[in-house]
Amino acid sequence: MILLNQSVSTDIDDIVLDQYLKEIANGNKNALADLYSMTSAVVYGFILSILKNSHDAEDILHDCYVSIYSATQNYRSGGRPLAWIMAIARNLCLLKIRERKKNADYPYENWEQDIADKKDVSAEDMIVLKDCMKNLSDEEHQIVYLHAVSGFKHREISQIMELPLSTVLSKYHRALKKLKACLE
Amino acid sequence: MNNREVEKKIKKAYSHITAPDIIDSILSDCETQKGNVVMMEKKNRTPLFKGLALAAMALIIVVGIFGFNYYEMNYKAVSTIAFDVNPSIELKVNSQDRILEVIPLNDDAITVIGDMDLKGSDLDVAVNALIGSMIRNGYLSDLANSILISVENNDPEKAAQLQQLLSDEISQLITTNNFDGAVLSQSISENDQTLRNLASEYGITMGKAQLIQQILSMNPLYTFENLSKLTINELNLLINDQNVGNVTSTGSASDKNYIGNEKAKQIALQHANVSEANVSYCNVKLDYEMGAMVYEVEFYVNGTEYDYDINALSGDVMHVKTEQKTSPAQSDGQSNIPANSSYIGEAKAKQIALGNANVSESVLSYYWIEMDRDDGNIIYEIEFYAGNTEYEYEINALSGEIIKAERDQEENYPSYNTSNGSNNVSSDTSNHSSSSNNGNAQTSSGITADRAKEIALSHAGLTADQIRKYEVERDYENGIIVYEIDFKSGNYEYEYEINGTTGAIIQSKREFDD
Numbered sequence: 180m181i182l183l184n185q186s187v188s189t190d191i192d193d194i195v196l197d198q199y200l201k202e203i204a205n206g207n208k209n210a211l212a213d214l215y216s217m218t219s220a221v222v223y224g225f226i227l228s229i230l231k232n233s234h235d236a237e238d239i240l241h242d243c244y245v246s247i248y249s250a251t252q253n254y255r256s257g258g259r260p261l262a263w264i265m266a267i268a269r270n271l272c273l274l275k276i277r278e279r280k281k282n283a284d285y286p287y288e289n290w291e292q293d294i295a296d297k298k299d300v301s302a303e304d305m306i307v308l309k310d311c312m313k314n315l316s317d318e319e320h321q322i323v324y325l326h327a328v329s330g331f332k333h334r335e336i337s338q339i340m341e342l343p344l345s346t347v348l349s350k351y352h353r354a355l356k357k358l359k360a361c362l363e
Numbered sequence: 364m365n366n367r368e369v370e371k372k373i374k375k376a377y378s379h380i381t382a383p384d385i386i387d388s389i390l391s392d393c394e395t396q397k398g399n400v401v402m403m404e405k406k407n408r409t410p411l412f413k414g415l416a417l418a419a420m421a422l423i424i425v426v427g428i429f430g431f432n433y434y435e436m437n438y439k440a441v442s443t444i445a446f447d448v449n450p451s452i453e454l455k456v457n458s459q460d461r462i463l464e465v466i467p468l469n470d471d472a473i474t475v476i477g478d479m480d481l482k483g484s485d486l487d488v489a490v491n492a493l494i495g496s497m498i499r500n501g502y503l504s505d506l507a508n509s510i511l512i513s514v515e516n517n518d519p520e521k522a523a524q525l526q527q528l529l530s531d532e533i534s535q536l537i538t539t540n541n542f543d544g545a546v547l548s549q550s551i552s553e554n555d556q557t558l559r560n561l562a563s564e565y566g567i568t569m570g571k572a573q574l575i576q577q578i579l580s581m582n583p584l585y586t587f588e589n590l591s592k593l594t595i596n597e598l599n600l601l602i603n604d605q606n607v608g609n610v611t612s613t614g615s616a617s618d619k620n621y622i623g624n625e626k627a628k629q630i631a632l633q634h635a636n637v638s639e640a641n642v643s644y645c646n647v648k649l650d651y652e653m654g655a656m657v658y659e660v661e662f663y664v665n666g667t668e669y670d671y672d673i674n675a676l677s678g679d680v681m682h683v684k685t686e687q688k689t690s691p692a693q694s695d696g697q698s699n700i701p702a703n704s705s706y707i708g709e710a711k712a713k714q715i716a717l718g719n720a721n722v723s724e725s726v727l728s729y730y731w732i733e734m735d736r737d738d739g740n741i742i743y744e745i746e747f748y749a750g751n752t753e754y755e756y757e758i759n760a761l762s763g764e765i766i767k768a769e770r771d772q773e774e775n776y777p778s779y780n781t782s783n784g785s786n787n788v789s790s791d792t793s794n795h796s797s798s799s800n801n802g803n804a805q806t807s808s809g810i811t812a813d814r815a816k817e818i819a820l821s822h823a824g825l826t827a828d829q830i831r832k833y834e835v836e837r838d839y840e841n842g843i844i845v846y847e848i849d850f851k852s853g854n855y856e857y858e859y860e861i862n863g864t865t866g867a868i869i870q871s872k873r874e875f876d877d
Contacts, residue, residue, distance in 0.1 A: 208390055208393065211386075211389070211390065211393065212386050212390065215386045215389065216386070219382035219386075220380065220381060220382045222382070223380065223381075223382035223383070224377055224380045224382075227380060237383050237385060240382060240383070240385065241385055241388060241389055241392070244386075244389045245389055245392050245393055246580065246583045247583075248389075248393040249393070249580045249581070250580065250581060250582060250583050252581070253581055253582045263584070266584055267583040267584065270583060270584070270586050271583075273586070274586075274587060277564075297379050299379070300379050303372065303376075304375060304376040304379065305376075307372055307373055307375075307376035308376050308377075312373075323373060324377070326370075327369075327370035327373045327374055328373060328374050328377045332735075332744070333731070333746075334746060334755060341653075343753070344729075344746060344748075344753055345728075345729050345748060345753075348729065348731065348843070349869055349870070352843075352845075352860075352869075353870060355366055355369055355370075358369050358373065359364055359366075359369050362364060362369060362372060363364055
């Protein structure tokens with residue numbers, strides 16, 4: 180029924196997304212399925228970059244689309260729909276992190292393993308994911324994901340992350356410098 | 364390796380991530396969500412629990428026959444009733460609707476209860492006394508008239524009945540005090556563990572936690588944490604007469620503490636310098652943003668859309684956005700910017716933006732420019748700060764027309780140490796050249812590498828003869844000129860990043876060199 184879009188980048192048409200959201204607001208579930216196949220990879224990658232645990236990420240991905248379904252009535256088109264979705268995902272992740280803090284020895288950070296098991300993963304890819312991204316703070320990691328992988332503009336990131344643009348820019352450049360040092 | 368190559372490698376590594384196929388489970392949960400929330404609570408009961416409940420009921424009947432139900436009737440709490448205004452009070456009530464216990468859940472509640480001893484009194488007497496005290500103490504007033512009643516009782520019918528009764532009674536009590544009340548009422552299930560955890564974590568009642576969860580499901584851009592700090596009146600204003608799950612609402616929340624829709628609209632129109640006659644569409648909505656209640660005012664004048672955020676208490680303009688709605692040209696689907704020699708150029712675009720913002724070059728911090736495609740047009744996207752205001756522009760790369768202008772006042776703007784030399788910076792922008800990569804070149808709008816060195820040394824508290832292995836690199840990243848400076852002194856290694864336009868220290872680092 181559904182072909183999962185394998186891409187984590189946002190070559191996603193805003194006009195089509197807007198249309199899906201309008202149809203979901205009218206209760207059209209096929210539109211939700213279409214929205215999922217178009218956006219789930221990029222949303223899942225973002226959630227994974229925050230939670231770093233594939234089991235938790237799957238839970239939050241689930242909750243995120245259920246939230247979208249019940250919230251579309253309040254969605255106002257005009258902004259970038261994917262940024263709206265990412266902000267919802269991030270809010271849900273922050274709740275999860277709060278919940279986690281209560282049991283300190285939570286066994287998280289299993290996500291690189293899941294990727295390592297996949298085909299076509301080069302040694303360099305694993306270095307990027309395992310060694311280099313580890314040097315980044317959580318916020319830097321999220322900003323790098325949103326810009327370099329998902330293709331969001333810095334000002335869109337500042338809206339999603341609720342950070343001033345200047346902070347996003349300086350964190351991004353600091354993160355890239357660290358990554359450059361790691362890769363060279 | 365340049366930034367683009369690093370970004371490419373990261374993107375490639377992440378391309379192996381694929382989302383799990385869980386759409387079926389999402390779709391089936393959406394079904395449940397649209398159903399009645401009360402139904403879900405009932406579903407949580409396990410057959411074992413039902414069996415126990417039946418057994419307990421049978422026991423009560425047997426005990427009742429022998430006339431030993433005295434304890435059950437008088438000392439067992441069968442209902443918990445919570446009132447939230449800002450004071451949050453919980454009442455434990457027995458089957459005869461008499462009060463067993465009054466529990467204040469915050470400091471305001473202690474004030475409301477005072478030295479009243481309500482134990483043993485009838486529920487309606489206690490409610491009368493508590494509402495009276497809330498009004499006397501100003502918690503319920505013309506300015507904030509909302510109260511949330513949450514009823515917990517194992518018997519849903521009894522709960523609904525109590526909910527209705529209390530709602531009517533309290534509406535009436537408030538109305539006799541010369542203003543209209545807004546009463547929200549709901550039933551809650553004591554067995555809801557998620558709700559219990561949230562309530563204890565944020566120090567609020569389960570009732571308020573349930574209300575917040577329902578608002579979040581309508582608008583997931585709010586966070587639980589932010590909403591937990593709001594009063595019931597503020598939450599009621601955010602609900603804004605929409606239907607919320609299983610909450611029954613009577614009356615409207617008072618916005619008299621705020622400037623009001625009409626006033627907010629007038630402030631926005633005046634600020635935009637447009638007369639009401641030219642406005643084709645206007646929508647005003649109360650919202651919660653960046654820690655404050657704001658009026659969102661949206662209107663159109665001659666094809667330009669204006670978006671204002673007006674502080675609901677003070678009437679200050681917090682955020683302005685204008686956008687010209689041009690008919691979207693046909694996009695050819697390519698993300699590359701086509702080569703065209705008639706673009707106005709980055710320097711000219713900057714001049715247009717600064718001119719429009721009435722900001723002089725010398726007070727800029729963080730300037731950024733990028734070419735982009737928008738609705739089929741090629742544009743310059745420009746972002747910069749002056750003082751604590753952030754500006755964003757979109758300028759048509761061919762015509763120089765301003766497509767979008769946005770200014771945003773930041774409250775928690777990080778302070779930068781602007782250099783003392785910034786007064787010497789020339790404000791002449793016409794000769795600005797971004798292609799210069801010579802570390803010693805003096806650009807008309809920036810500081811020299813020597814000046815950057817002075818800034819770094821003075822920050823480190825060192826003189827030029829105390830350092831060795833001095834290196835400077837001038838980098839141009841996303842429109843920001845940055846001097847990357849490295850040197851050693853004594854046993855330490857120093858690293859600086861200096862903004863090449865303003866002389867601000869972006870990053871400084873001192874590390875023991877072993």
